[in-house]
Amino acid sequence: MNVELSVIIPAHNPRMDYLQRVFDALRAQSLSMTQWELIVVDNSSTLPLTGRLDLTWHPHAAVIREEKLGLTFARLRGFAESKAEVIVLVDDDNVLAPEYLAIALTLANDHPFLGTWGGCIEPEYEQPEMALPQELHPLLTLRSADKDIWSNDPDHHSSTPWGAGLCIRRGVAEGYRRELEKNPDRTSLDLQGGKLLYGGDTDITYTGCRLGFAKGVFPRLRAKHLLSANRCTPTYLCRVSEGRGYSEVLHGYVLSGAVPQPERFSLNLVARRLKLLLKPSLERSVALAYLRGRRQAFCDLSSAGKTK
Secondary structure, eight states: OOOSEEEEEEESSOOHHHHHHHHHHHHTOSSOGGGEEEEEEEESOSSOOTTTOOOTTOTTEEEEEEOSOSHHHHHHHHHHHOOOSEEEEOOTTEEEOTTHHHHHHHHHHHOTTEEEEEEEEEEEESSGGGOOOGGGGGGGTOBOOSSOEEESOTTOGGGOOOSTTEEEEHHHHHHHHHHHHHOGGGGGGSOBTTBOOOOHHHHHHHHHHHTTOEEEEEEEEEEEEEEOGGGGSHHHHHHHHHHHHHHHHHHHHHHHSSOOOOOOOOHHHHHHHHHHHTSOHHHHHHHHHHHHHHHHHHHHHHHTTOOO
C-alpha cells in the first residue's frame, strides 16, 4: 500500500457520538481515500474499541490497542504503525473541514521546509450558553489566524501549531521518537487518562525546529473542537490551567535538565499580581490555578531532588 498521508486518532474511553462525528468528517474529505490511511489507537479504553467501530467505509483503516496509558504513548504507537510521509493527528473530538487533508498534503508539498503545521480551531459547544470569552480560548486549544505564518524560532508562538489536526512530517515524528528514547521523562508531558498535563504538541514542534524544520499556522486549515458541557465548567477550566502551569515548568526541566527558576520578587511582579486580582472572577480563578500549577511543579521537582 502506497499512501501519502496517515491520519492517527488516539482515543481513551471516547464519547462515541463525538467519535462518530470525527469519522463522518473524515469520510467526507475531498482527498481520495486511496491516498490516505486511517489508524485509530485505542489507548487502554475500559471497553476495547475493537469490534465497536465500523470503519468498513475506508479501504485502509485499522484499530490497534496501546495498553500503556498516555497520549504520548498512543501517538508513538500510531507513528510506528503508520506508513505515510505526512501524519495528521486528530483527537476523538476533532471535526476536520472537508478539504483539510487535501490542503495539509498540498502544504507539505509546497513547503518542504515545514516540519509541523496546523490551522484554525473553532469551538462547537454542546451548550452554546456556556461559550467562553475569547481570552480563555487557548485553554480549550482553540485558535484563530488571519494569515499564513511560519518560523523556525521556538519562541515565535503565533507560528507554533497545536491542537486539532496537527500535521507532522515523518522525519520529525521519527526524530521525536528517538529523542524520547533518550529522555523518557518527556512522555509525561501530555494527557494521561484523567491527569490533565499538556505540552506534547509543542514538544513535537520544537523537535522539528531542532532538526532544522520550520513550523507554521495556515488559516486554510480549519477544524472544529467539539466541547462537551463538562469541559466548560469553572472547575474543569481551572484544572486545565493548573495542568498547563505544571507542564510548562516540567517541559523546561525535561528539555534542558535545569528547572526554570521562579520569578524573583519585584515591583513589576507585585503590580501584575494586583492587576490579576482585578480580573473577572473566572479569569482570575484560571490565572491563579496556573500559578498554583507552577508552584506545585517546583515543589515536586524539589522533593525529587531535581533542583539545586
